[in-house]
Amino acid sequence: MLSDPRFSSDRRLPGFPSLTEDRLRAAPxxxxxxxxxxxxxHGSARRAVVGEFTVRRMEALRPRIQQIVDEYIDAMLAGPRPADLVAALSLPVPSLVICELLDVPYADHDFxxxxxxxxxxxxxxxxxxxxxAEALHVYLAGLIARRREHPGDDLLSRQLAKSDDIEALVSLGFLLLLAxxxxxANMTxxxxxxxxxxxxxxxAITTDPSRTPAAVEELLRYLTIAEFATSRVAREDVELGGVLIRAGEGVVxxxxxxxxxxxxxxxxxDLDVARGARHHxxxxxxxxxxxxxNLARLELQIVFDTLFRRVPGLHLAVPADDLSYKDDATIYGLYRLPVTWDAA
Incomplete structure (x- = not known):
């Protein structure tokens, strides 16, 4: 279904399934x-940016991502125990990485x-x-306008060299900052x-870090945090799995x-890091x-390898049942993750 053009991704179409009735009005x-x-x-728009996220380009970021992860773990270890791993590591690492990719001032990340x-x-x-949504749009429009006057070596500047469509770049920046x-962060x-x-x-992965890439795939499969990201609406009558879906009906x-x-x-x-779950x-x-x-995989591999190597005694500071989960968000995760570790 996800590769069938008879199903549309356009959330504005009548019948498209939405978790909140007014969600579409919140989007730029x-x-x-x-x-x-x-x-x-979609094809031409995706081809314009897909080269920014190749395996080779992402691998070139490995030293910088490693440096970022180490710096945040340094700060966490130097701070009080217990620590909130969400605030100390999970959220700031991908936030800083995407800020640097887009050359967004990290001072604005709280916004x-x-x-x-x-x-x-x-x-x-x-x-x-x-x-x-409007505040993000205004912010990104201003950022891209300044980048047009003073281009740099960043994703938005490279896209500006291909197209001067500010609104299209604002939409792209909006998506990349959000996703x-x-x-x-939630997967971490x-x-x-x-x-x-x-x-x-x-x-299994701490004794043999070469297993971490497979473990990341298994965790992605096991957790599947973006549960509703792939919903569609039928453009015409389609039979799927023996069920007739009428034109205009949504599919979750x-x-x-x-x-x-x-x-x-x-x-x-069951969680099995040796499963080989790449086809999730x-x-x-x-x-x-x-x-x-490719960027997500790289970040997760570096974080898991570095965290458990440098903090081998890491453990939850509260019972697992007391953790605060994002049951009210479209992307599943944790609001806080109190952890502590054995003293060196």
Whole structure:
């Protein structure tokens, strides 16, 4: 279904399934965002930016990402115990990385983090979501206008060299800022909890870090935090799995269920870092598969390897049942993750 052009990604179409009735009005409407485009518009827009996220380009970032992770772990170890791993590591690492990719002043990250949290909330009033979207739009428009006058060596400047469409770049920047930190931050926190809860699985990667890439794939499958990112609406009558879906009807795709389908993943409810789960759909599938998946994989590998190597005695500072989960957000995660560690 995710690769079938008879299903549309355009959230503005009648019948498109939405978790909140007014969610579409909170999105910037000046240009169609990449995630809402259908062919042929989507193909050309994606090709213009996909080269920014190749494996080779992301690997070139490894030394800088390693430096960022080490610096935040240094600060955490020098601070009080327990620490909130979300605030100390999970959130700032991908936030700083995406800021540097876009050359967004990190001093402004509190602003876009707050705006992102509002936009991803299922409980925030529509007027607050709309205000957050407008504030982000104004901020990015100003940033891109300044970049046009003074280009640099960053993603937005390189895109400006290809196109002078400010509104299209604002839409792209909006997407990258929103998706570029929130998903990886939540995967980091939830991945740490999952590994701490499965010490045998954790030992497998701490004793042999070459297993970490496979462990990251398994964690992505096991957690599948962007559960509703791949919903669609039928453009015409389609039979799917023996069920007739009428034109105009929405389809909610449950990636978490697919990633635990026993036909694809035997014993899918179990975490098994040796599984070899690369064929999961945590990043979606088809034309809209996540642009930043190579960056997310790299960040997660570096964080897990570095954190558990440098803080081998890391453990939860509260019972697992007391953790604060994001049950009211479109991207699943943790609000806080209190951790502590054995003294050196």
């Amino acid at each position: 409407a000046r240009r169609t965002p990449l995630v809402m485009m259908d062919p042929p518009e 876009f983090l707050a705006a992102s949290a509002t936009l991803l909330s299922l409980s925030a009033p529509a007027r607050e979501r709309a205000a957050a 570029g930190h929130e998903t990886t 926190s939830l991945g740490v909890v999952a590994l701490l809860g499965h010490p045998d699985q954790l030992k 795709t449950l990636g978490n269920a697919a990633n635990r389908d026993p036909a694809a993943f035997p014993d899918g409810a 759909i945590a990043f979606g599938f088809g034309p809209h598969q996540c642009l930043g998946q």
